Amino acid sequence: MTIDRHAEKQEVPVDPETGKPYLNTVAAVAIAPSGVGAELSEYVSQAIAVIRDSGLPNETNAMFTNIEGDLDDVVRVVVEATKRLAEQGYRTGVSLKLDIRPGFSGQITAKQALVDEILSKED
Numbered sequence: 001m002t003i004d005r006h007a008e009k010q011e012v013p014v015d016p017e018t019g020k021p022y023l024n025t026v027a028a029v030a031i032a033p034s035g036v037g038a039e040l041s042e043y044v045s046q047a048i049a050v051i052r053d054s055g056l057p058n059e060t061n062a063m064f065t066n067i068e069g070d071l072d073d074v075v076r077v078v079v080e081a082t083k084r085l086a087e088q089g090y091r092t093g094v095s096l097k098l099d100i101r102p103g104f105s106g107q108i109t110a111k112q113a114l115v116d117e118i119l120s121k122e123d
Helices: 041-051 069-084 107-122
Strands: 026-031 058-060 065-069 092-099
Touching: 026 041, 026 069, 041 058, 041 065, 041 069, 058 092, 065 069, 065 107, 069 092
Parallel strands: none
Antiparallel strands: 026 065, 026 092, 058 065
């Protein structure tokens, strides 16, 4: 299977263990409770711990945590992280953006590298 970054459509790989299509997904997620005061870090860190413990590639920045993996696995982890706060009784808000790109992997770092490469050519 050949990956073409510029193609609008890719061949969808199949997971050899499950026989299911592997839909590589990069998610940007922010999970936070309402009504707990001005500082949310103590609560947000609980959700991030679930994401980090998932084993999926992830990175946290000032506004979001990015997660990469098969769509089903990413959504499962987002649900588990959300429940970490909601099941404590907190009203919990979730902002979620998904980029589903079959055939690709390692996009958390590859996207940044591509942008850096393009910017370095402009100098």
